[in-house]
Amino acid sequence: MNKKVIFGTMLFGTSMCLFLLYMFGQTEMNGSASDQQEVDYVIGVSQPNLHEPWQVLMNEELKNEVAKHENIRVIYTDAAQSTEQQIRDIQTLKEYGIDLLIVSIDNSSDLTPIISDMYKEIPVIVLGRGVTGYNYTLYIGSDYYFIGETAAKAAMNLLGNKGGSIVEIQGITNALQAEERSKGFQETLHKNPAYKISDVLVANWQRDDAEDQLKLLLQHRDNPPDLIYAHNDAMALGAYRAIQSLGLKDIIIIGSDGVNKHNGGLQLVQEKKINTTFITPTGGKEAIQYAIEILGKKEVIPKKIILRNHEIDETNIKNYLTEKEMTASSHEGVRDHSLTLGFAQVGNESEFRAANTQSIVEAAKEAGVELLLKNADNDQEKQIEIIRDFIKQKVDVIAFSPKVEHGWEEVLREAKEAGIPVILSDREINVKDSSLWTSFIGSDFVEEGRRAARWLVNEEASESVHIIELEGTRNSAPAEGRKQGFEEILAENPNFKILKSYQGDFTHALGKKMMKNALEQYGKDIDVVYAHNDDMAIGAIEAIEEFGLKPGSEIRIISIDATKKAFRALSTGKLNFSVECNPLLGPQIMKSAKDLVLGKEIPMKIITAERTFTQEEAGKEIKKRNY
Numbered sequence: 001m002n003k004k005v006i007f008g009t010m011l012f013g014t015s016m017c018l019f020l021l022y023m024f025g026q027t028e029m030n031g032s033a034s035d036q037q038e039v040d041y042v043i044g045v046s047q048p049n050l051h052e053p054w055q056v057l058m059n060e061e062l063k064n065e066v067a068k069h070e071n072i073r074v075i076y077t078d079a080a081q082s083t084e085q086q087i088r089d090i091q092t093l094k095e096y097g098i099d100l101l102i103v104s105i106d107n108s109s110d111l112t113p114i115i116s117d118m119y120k121e122i123p124v125i126v127l128g129r130g131v132t133g134y135n136y137t138l139y140i141g142s143d144y145y146f147i148g149e150t151a152a153k154a155a156m157n158l159l160g161n162k163g164g165s166i167v168e169i170q171g172i173t174n175a176l177q178a179e180e181r182s183k184g185f186q187e188t189l190h191k192n193p194a195y196k197i198s199d200v201l202v203a204n205w206q207r208d209d210a211e212d213q214l215k216l217l218l219q220h221r222d223n224p225p226d227l228i229y230a231h232n233d234a235m236a237l238g239a240y241r242a243i244q245s246l247g248l249k250d251i252i253i254i255g256s257d258g259v260n261k262h263n264g265g266l267q268l269v270q271e272k273k274i275n276t277t278f279i280t281p282t283g284g285k286e287a288i289q290y291a292i293e294i295l296g297k298k299e300v301i302p303k304k305i306i307l308r309n310h311e312i313d314e315t316n317i318k319n320y321l322t323e324k325e326m327t328a329s330s331h332e333g334v335r336d337h338s339l340t341l342g343f344a345q346v347g348n349e350s351e352f353r354a355a356n357t358q359s360i361v362e363a364a365k366e367a368g369v370e371l372l373l374k375n376a377d378n379d380q381e382k383q384i385e386i387i388r389d390f391i392k393q394k395v396d397v398i399a400f401s402p403k404v405e406h407g408w409e410e411v412l413r414e415a416k417e418a419g420i421p422v423i424l425s426d427r428e429i430n431v432k433d434s435s436l437w438t439s440f441i442g443s444d445f446v447e448e449g450r451r452a453a454r455w456l457v458n459e460e461a462s463e464s465v466h467i468i469e470l471e472g473t474r475n476s477a478p479a480e481g482r483k484q485g486f487e488e489i490l491a492e493n494p495n496f497k498i499l500k501s502y503q504g505d506f507t508h509a510l511g512k513k514m515m516k517n518a519l520e521q522y523g524k525d526i527d528v529v530y531a532h533n534d535d536m537a538i539g540a541i542e543a544i545e546e547f548g549l550k551p552g553s554e555i556r557i558i559s560i561d562a563t564k565k566a567f568r569a570l571s572t573g574k575l576n577f578s579v580e581c582n583p584l585l586g587p588q589i590m591k592s593a594k595d596l597v598l599g600k601e602i603p604m605k606i607i608t609a610e611r612t613f614t615q616e617e618a619g620k621e622i623k624k625r626n627y
């Protein structure tokens with residue numbers, strides 16, 4: 001590793017830029033200007049502004065974590081809420097030769113291009129607020145649609161069945177986190193006509209803007225709203241002040257961020273100025289921890305870390321603050337102790353599954369975790385009984401790969417009552433109460449489906465393209481997501497048509513049988529097969545050959561998983577494209593289970609980083625593929 005000398009040779013040219021930066025944007029660096037110290041890495045941190053309490057807290061958390069690492073130097077820039085300035089800041093950090101960029105943004109649409117460019121050259125961590133697409137190394141932040149959805153549920157609880165009128169105060173427009181939050185809030189409320197959003201204000205995340213605009217709105221309204229939902233606590237405080245100044249009463253206020261500081265959301269709830277807020281972790285600490293792993297070339301780095309939000313109101317604020325204090329002190333000096341993990345595996349249906357089970361068994365041995373692994377043979381009832389058995393055995397943590405999305409409430413409630421945290425491995429579930437599970441570790445199935453379709457649309461130029469879809473297990477998260485993502489892209493390309501979708505249950509045998517049915521029905525009209533996993537695709541290839549057609553040329557085939565079997569088919573030209581779905585989840589599951597028994601908060605979701613493979617790329621990689 002080339003050591004960098006801070007100050008001296010490397011800075012001459014760029015110090016002028018830095019001077020300009022000093023002049024126009026704000027910048028700062030950890031460590032004093034005079035110490036010409038050798039460091040391993042220089043990290044650039046680009047902030048959209050440093051007047052929002054949440055962004056200030058993020059910077060503090062970044063600095064606290066940086067302080068633990070002598071070998072890194074960090075340059076912080078503050079764009080003072082100017083997108084143009086933030087673009088200039090990032091360019092200057094690039095010229096300065098940083099090794100990694102951590103960027104938190106306001107305006108996702110205008111900043112996505114420069115972030116994609118940076119990602120071509122150095123690792124990029126997008127922190128707190130997202131960008132469109134996947135051109136970055138790692139995203140750490142919240143699921144803003146989920147925050148909006150949970151805020152809507154809180155609003156409906158607080159208003160009761162009679163419903164009411166609502167004013168929404170957004171942060172800014174054309175920012176992903178504001179749009180997602182609003183979408184989650186409005187789509188959830190719109191399911192019930194009793195709840196009406198009468199007005200939407202935009203107040204730049206600012207208390208005073210919110211106060212002024214709301215005052216103006218309410219001065220000209222006969223009936224005040226019943227509830228106000230502000231996208232952050234600063235604007236919620238502005239709403240409170242407006243209501244106070246107009247002498248209005250009994251208007252419910254919901255905020256977001258939950259910073260534990262003066263005028264922060266927790267204080268506003270304690271002072272009953274607002275009813276509810278949502279703790280939104282900044283991810284500052286995690287960003288530096290992952291930055292060091294990325295720069296240290298650690299092999300497995302996730303693509304997304306979705307941090308869990310906590311709904312705080314007068315009923316649970318005391319408990320939350322006490323627990324926070326207790327956990328903060330209780331970690332110190334806790335010796336790592338052995339833990340028992342109960343894993344309810346879904347079945348043995350595919351190559352992916354075999355590699356997944358092996359990864360879990362090996363990682364448990366490696367981590368010294370006592371693993372009770374049971375297989376449900378693709379039977380949900382059996383999987384539920386296995387989990388019930390783990391509860392009886394009082395294991396420390398339960399993990400399972402849910403066969404399908406629904407039907408888990410009862411057994412997960414039993415696990416929760418027994419105080420046993422639950423990790424979802426590779427497949428998600430659909431339950432109203434998200435506190436029934438602690439963390440999901442796996443893939444973004446919708447994006448996998450999009451990737452399969454994007455390749456096809458770019459490859460195929462014909463007038464009309466007829467597709468046979470081989471679906472995975474019905475109502476399972478991967479099958480639902482892969483179908484949705486694929487159809488999303490096809491919807492933009494009407495000359496691509498799915499002739500028929502067949503149920504292949506992720507198995508080779510059914511993939512082959514269904515393909516036979518499709519060939520009997522459609523024969524040469526079939527141009528493309530889209531298989532939700534490799535095993536069904538390989539089955540389809542055999543059926544096509546037996547039918548007397550050439551897989552890979554007369555009928556193109558796309559699969560998901562990208563196991564070694566798929567690589568072989570790609571390198572023989574029988575398969576055309578494969579989208580990776582990473583089965584090696586063992587190490588992350590063990591790390592999460594260990595953190596849980598240590599009482600640490602773990603991310604709500606850890607989304608794996610994945611690639612795609614053409615025939616050519618598979619040819620290059622096949623030797624390295626070990627599953």
Ligand code: GYE
Pocket residue numbers: 349350351352353426427478506532533534560561581
């Ligand atoms: O793609 C398939 C397996 O749950 C993501 O299940 C997993 C899927 C995988 O049967 O091969």
